[in-house]
Amino acid sequence: MDVTTTRFGTISVQEEDLISFECGLIGLEHCQSWILLADGRNGSLGWLQNVEHGEVAVGIVSPRLMVPDYQLRVASNELQGLQFDGLTEDGLVANTTNDIQVVVIVSRQPEGLSLNLKAPLVINVRTRQGCQVVSRDDYPVTHMLTVPSAQLAPVELRRIA
Numbered sequence: 001m002d003v004t005t006t007r008f009g010t011i012s013v014q015e016e017d018l019i020s021f022e023c024g025l026i027g028l029e030h031c032q033s034w035i036l037l038a039d040g041r042n043g044s045l046g047w048l049q050n051v052e053h054g055e056v057a058v059g060i061v062s063p064r065l066m067v068p069d070y071q072l073r074v075a076s077n078e079l080q081g082l083q084f085d086g087l088t089e090d091g092l093v094a095n096t097t098n099d100i101q102v103v104v105i106v107s108r109q110p111e112g113l114s115l116n117l118k119a120p121l122v123i124n125v126r127t128r129q130g131c132q133v134v135s136r137d138d139y140p141v142t143h144m145l146t147v148p149s150a151q152l153a154p155v156e157l158r159r160i161a
Helices: 076-082
Strands: 002-005 009-012 033-039 046-050 057-061 100-109 112-115 121-124 129-132 157-159
Antiparallel strands (some): 002 009, 046 057, 057 100, 121 129
């Protein structure tokens, strides 16, 4: 199927590449079907493009690239829809099979770029299911980056999932 987007133009999407966020994202509950795109010039930056609403796309990065000691602790019921049983006793997401990817949303603020470390996205790449969770740890919703904005600016895309 072809998806017309405001950010990337028309992109061709294969059904098997879709990632389902059954409950949507916080503030975007109506957006449930997404495609993961990589920035062709910056391997650190990815994009989740909604296929139902072409004007909706969010920048994402692995939190550990910017915050090396980042660990995600969640209540087990937050991951029920992902078919994932890799939580430790204290709620730490232990990714022993590499099926689970944790990413955070990048936002532009007046003073630069920020990461939402409090409510990351968890994606089971095997089942193509995702959800946004709230960390039990005391992480900020707005963690300002020291990386210059231009370093994360999108230029060209390539499909990665």
